[in-house]
Amino acid sequence: MASIVHWLLPKEEKFFQMLQEQCSNVVDGANEFKNLVNNYNEMDYSRKRDFIKKIKDIEHKGDNLTHKIIGILDKTFVTPIDKEDIHRLAVLLDDVIDLIDSTAERLIIFKIDKIDSYIKDSTDVVLKIVKEIEQGVVGVSKLKNMNQFYINVHTLENKGDDLYRGALSSLFNKKGLVDIIKYKDIYDFLENITDKCEDIANVIESIVVKHA
Amino acid sequence: MASIVHWLLPKEEKFFQMLQEQCSNVVDGANEFKNLVNNYNEMDYSRKRDFIKKIKDIEHKGDNLTHKIIGILDKTFVTPIDKEDIHRLAVLLDDVIDLIDSTAERLIIFKIDKIDSYIKDSTDVVLKIVKEIEQGVVGVSKLKNMNQFYINVHTLENKGDDLYRGALSSLFNKKGLVDIIKYKDIYDFLENITDKCEDIANVIESIVVKHA
Amino acid sequence: MASIVHWLLPKEEKFFQMLQEQCSNVVDGANEFKNLVNNYNEMDYSRKRDFIKKIKDIEHKGDNLTHKIIGILDKTFVTPIDKEDIHRLAVLLDDVIDLIDSTAERLIIFKIDKIDSYIKDSTDVVLKIVKEIEQGVVGVSKLKNMNQFYINVHTLENKGDDLYRGALSSLFNKKGLVDIIKYKDIYDFLENITDKCEDIANVIESIVVKHA
Known part of the structure; x- marks a missing residue:
């Protein structure tokens, strides 16, 4: 596994690209989301809507990329198991951008007027x-040693969990009941994003496992 | 893929049947659920319970079908990968009827007394x-061109999302706090059903991918 | 399938061990969790924290076991499909202990001061x-007849569902609004644990299916 020998055939390489x-x-979506979150408390409604629209456009671009991958995969001979993994990664990456988009939208839908420090830290x-x-998707296509990747994703996912726990434990002290429901929903979404990224790391891990 | 050549062996065909x-x-379950939802506001409790029971019976029939498929799959030689996909479809279809059943039950458990327009539209x-x-399961067994299928499922899932967003955004204006919690839970369930159907479409897509 | 012939190669046997x-x-985690739940109402805060810590340690041990399995899997030749299933089981078992840990933590985070009978029964x-x-993981490695296993898991999962339904239906009668939110979250977690165990049973079923 530590070897840097190239294992991908040209066709598979295209999919990894x-x-x-x-x-x-x-x-890109996560960057725009961070911009939205960091400036949210000072923005007026129409500026917020602009950001939501920008993120929605990125989400649509993601849809198109996903379907392009699956469409080409459809017409290409790759080994069945590689096909499955590429398919799975494409679907999961689509889930991540969908979740970012849904979280951003919820800020507006719920008429959240103040981003708190948990939402900020968690967006980071x-x-x-x-x-x-x-980096992991680049790395797996080159069969790089992925240990550091797993550790990094795991560490970030743990940090996300810690933030989430902290947010939950202060949630019930500070907010009114309607806000408890709204913020909890947003916290849950943010936590789902990092969970989903861990799922992607697991698929990458299983690709490495099968090609080791 | 556009070809209509039959790719299924007789044994696999039996599973697709x-x-x-x-x-x-x-x-059937979705139909009964729609009947329940459309007439809910005018029904008395015992009529509602009859519908819940009817849906529960369909859910049990679903359990039996699922276990029958898996049981026969167990004793039948099919290629490993086809086995996995058939197994996955059987489990996901079981999830869908379970979710329909759970959503129906929640109406009673939560003593919901009024079906709102979101629940109605979303049930449609x-x-x-x-x-x-x-249609997709029929189609994949005949290796029909499935592009329209993906588009239709995707379009319906998007419509479900739009309805869900609309429901969330009016949720906090209209309802009391207990109702906010109850209706939000039911909205989430309804949205999960369409999500799960998208998962099924993804498995169908991946079967097509592997047999292309 | 009823045969007791050993199908595992020595390397695969090591993974099942x-x-x-x-x-x-x-x-172990579920046992400590049950101890916590059964004695919760009489314990002071620092005793509760001890239990949470004990469960967290078990969760960390679980992390290490999961990564050990995946790490060795990484360097070992087993057939690709077996690798995938072993990987999936390791990840799902990790999910279960994570969920038990998160449920236990929530009792403290939410400052729950009274364990109700649903939480107790559901922990059982x-x-x-x-x-x-x-037992199922032991059984599959010996290709034992697994019918009783499926029935038992299914029966327990149904029992969990029934308890959950009962808990939801009394939730809105008895508790204040903040408690409704907190307890519902904990109920959902408990139900997720039994659901995840059913996912494990499904993977075990699919291993049996492929090796039948």
Whole structure:
């Protein structure tokens, strides 16, 4: 596994390039989401809507990339098991950008008027973990040693968990009942994003396992 | 893929017939659920309970179909990968009827006394999407061109999402706090059903991918 | 399938031994969780924290076991499909202990001061179902007849569902609004544990299916 010998055939390489494109789109979405969150408390409604629209556009671009990958996969001979994994990664990356989009939308739908420090910190973790995933997809296509990748994703996911726990434990002290429901929902979404990234790391791990 | 050549061996065909039976049972459940929802506001408690029981019976029939498929799969030689996909479809179809049953039950458990327009509209989407899934399972067994199927499921899932967003955004204006919690839970369930149908579409897509 | 002929190669047997170790760690966690729940109402805060810590240690041990399995799997030649299933079981068993840990933590985070009968009864079901899973992992490695295993897991999962339904239906009568939110969250977690165990049973079923 530590070897750097190239294992991908040209066709498979093409898919990993497309998966990387999908990853970089997810990172774009996480970046815009961070911009929204960091400036949310000072923005007026129409500026917020602009950000939501920008993120929605990135989500649509993600849809198209996902279907492009699956469509080409459909017409290409790759070994069945590789096909399954590529398919699974494409679907999971699509889930991540969907979740980022849904979280952003919820801020508006719920008429949240103040981003709290948990949402801010957790958005940082989201951006960092999707950047790790991007590196992981590059790494697996080169059969790089992935130990550091697993550790990084795991560490970030744990940090996300800690933040989530902290947020839950202060949730019931500070907020009114309607806010408890709204913020809890948003916290749950943010935690789901990091969980989903761990699922991606697991698929990457299983690809490595099968090609070791 | 556009070809209509038959790729299934007789044994695999038998499983797809059983999966179709499972699908048509899911459609039955969605139909009864729609009947319950459409007439809910005018029914008395015992009529509601009758519907819940009818749906529960369909759910039990679904359990039996699922276990029958898996039991026969158990004793039959099919290629390992086909086995896995058939198994996965059987489990997911079982999840869909379970979710329909759970959503119906929640109406009673939560003593919901008024079905709102979101629940009604979303139930329509559920019925349409399970009918699409039924067609998809028929289609994949004949290796039909499945592009329209993906588009339809995706479109319905998007419509479900839009309805869900609308429901969430009016939820906090209109209802009391206890109702917010109850209706949100039911909205989440309804949205899960369409999500699960998208998962089924993904498995169908991956079967097509592997047999292309 | 009823035969007791040994199908595992020595290398695969080693993995099933490690999975059994993981299972017995999950059972340890469920046992401590039951001790916590059964004595919760009489314990002071620092005793509760001791239990939470004990469970957290078991969860960490679970992390290490999971990564050990995946790490060795990484360097070992087993057939690709077996690798995938072993990987999936390791990840799911890790999920179960994570969920037990999260549920226990929530009792403290939410400052729950009284364990109700649903939490108690449901914790009993959790302990029973993880013990079944432990037997299932032993059983599949010996290709024992697994029918009774499926029935037991299914029966326990149904019992968990019934308890959950009962808990939901009394939730809105008895508790204040903040408690409704807190207890519902804990009920959902407990139900997720039994659901996840059913997922494990499904993977075991699919292993049996493929090796039948």
